[in-house]
Each structure stands twice: as structure tokens, then as C-alpha cells.
Amino acid sequence: MAVQISPSILSADFARLADEAARVENVADWLHVDVMDYHFVPNLTLGLPVVESLLKTTSTPIDCHLMIQDPDRWAPDYAEAGAASVTIHAEAAKAAVRTLRAIRAAGARAGLALNPATAVEGYEDLMPEIDMLLVMTVEPGFGGQRFLDIVMPKLSRARALIDKYGGEVWLQVDGGVSVETIERCAEAGADVFVAGNAVYGADDPARAVAELRSLAERATPPRW
Numbered sequence: 001m002a003v004q005i006s007p008s009i010l011s012a013d014f015a016r017l018a019d020e021a022a023r024v025e026n027v028a029d030w031l032h033v034d035v036m037d038y039h040f041v042p043n044l045t046l047g048l049p050v051v052e053s054l055l056k057t058t059s060t061p062i063d064c065h066l067m068i069q070d071p072d073r074w075a076p077d078y079a080e081a082g083a084a085s086v087t088i089h090a091e092a093a094k095a096a097v098r099t100l101r102a103i104r105a106a107g108a109r110a111g112l113a114l115n116p117a118t119a120v121e122g123y124e125d126l127m128p129e130i131d132m133l134l135v136m137t138v139e140p141g142f143g144g145q146r147f148l149d150i151v152m153p154k155l156s157r158a159r160a161l162i163d164k165y166g167g168e169v170w171l172q173v174d175g176g177v178s179v180e181t182i183e184r185c186a187e188a189g190a191d192v193f194v195a196g197n198a199v200y201g202a203d204d205p206a207r208a209v210a211e212l213r214s215l216a217e218r219a220t221p222p223r224w
């Protein structure tokens with residue numbers, strides 16, 4: 001799997017989202033959109049109407065990360081609206097299999113996210129139901145937090161579980177990913193890298209994406 005970079009607009013200027021999306025167009029593989037509802041996480045961001053507007057303004061595929069209390073109710077709507085990837089949290093879903101299948105049925109890639117304290121082992125049987133596993137490297141809710149090193153062993157175990165399964169499941173990391181931390185994430189087996197502050201906090205977001213990509217590519221171990 002080639003390295004993919006997904007800049008998070010959580011660190012962008014919310015009053016100028018179309019312009020902010022344009023700054024990474026043709027450079028980023030995805031645009032990461034963090035949906036938060038004040039319940040699953042102690043922060044509130046945006047919802048379906050904003051995602052629908054973004055879809056009209058950018059050609060970059062949208063990677064929706066739903067940090068909401070009731071993903072079973074809402075996730076399929078994001079897929080139907082045209083988000084190319086929709087990720088739900090394992091801790092929030094009450095019917096993960098049904099919801100992941102509904103996301104796929106609506107034509108999107110289905111992602112499953114795990115908080116730092118959630119073990120990956122309990123989700124081994126869900127591998128055939130997902131296109132991407134998201135290992136959170138901060139507690140979800142806010143951008144600009146410090147990368148949690150304690151998650152690294154889980155990231156390696158997640159890579160091993162995916163390899164053992166043998167299907168094509170991408171491994172995404174989200175939280176505190178920067179020039180300081182991206183190489184060790186790549187070494188541990190991540191292949192999709194979300195970066196908020198490291199991209200939108202930079203003077204030149206497009207250059208920041210290119211820099212992160214080259215660091216991750218150099219650190220990615222050969223796989224066969």
C-alpha cells in the first residue's frame with residue numbers, strides 16, 4: 001500500500017473551508033473531516049450540511065471521521081452524500097456490522113476507529129467488514145494534542161492482525177502526527193496518515209503534505 005496523507009480540516013479556518021480545502025488539492029490523497037457532536041467527544045464541529053457543501057467545492061476525496069454518539073443512525077447518510085470513506089468509532093457503534101455494511105452499500109469505504117484505550121484484539125473478526133482501521137494516537141476531540149507513544153505497540157499489533165487476515169485493510173493513524181512522529185508510525189505499519197496541525201498550522205500546507213509523505217515513504221518497511 002502506498003503512503004496516503006489525509007490533512008484534517010479541524011486545524012483549518014472554518015470560515016474559509018473551501019479555500020482551505022483548495023490549498024491541499026492535488027497534493028493530498030484525502031481531506032479528513034472530523035465530525036464531533038459534544039457527546040461522544042467534548043467538542044462540536046460540523047455535520048452533514050457542511051460535508052455536502054465541501055463535496056461540491058473540492059475534488060479531493062473526503063475521509064469522514066465520525067466522533068458521534070450514534071454512528072449507526074448517521075454514518076450511512078455521509079456515505080450517501082458522497083464521502084468516499086466513512087469511519088465510525090467502535091466505542092460508539094451499537095451495531096457495527098450493520099453500520100459498516102450500510103456504509104459500503106452506499107458506495108463508500110468503511111472505517112473502524114479505536115480510541116487509545118480500546119484493544120484491537122476484540123475486533124479481529126471484523127476485518128472482512130472494513131476497508132480501514134483507524135488507530136487513534138490521541139484521545140479524540142481536539143487537534144494539536146501530543147502524540148501518545150503508548151499506542152505504538154497496539155499499532156504494530158494492528159498491522160500484524162491485518163497481515164494475518166490477508167485482505168486489503170488500510171491502517172490509519174490520527175492525532176499528533178507530525179514530522180517528529182510520522183516515521184515511527186510508518187515503521188509500525190501505518191499507511192494512511194491524518195495530520196491537522198502539522199499541515200494547516202504550517203505556512204505552506206501543500207509543502208507540509210509533501211514533506212510528511214516523503215518522511216513516511218522513506219520509513220515504510222518493504223512488505224511482501
Ligand code: DX5
Nearest residue numbers: 008010140141144176196197
Ligand atoms: C482529533 C481528530 C484529528 C485531529 C488531529 O480528535 O480526530 O483528526 O484533527 O489533529 P492533529 O493532527 O493536530 O493532532
Ligand code: ZN
Nearest residue numbers: 034065174194
Ligand atoms: Zn480525525
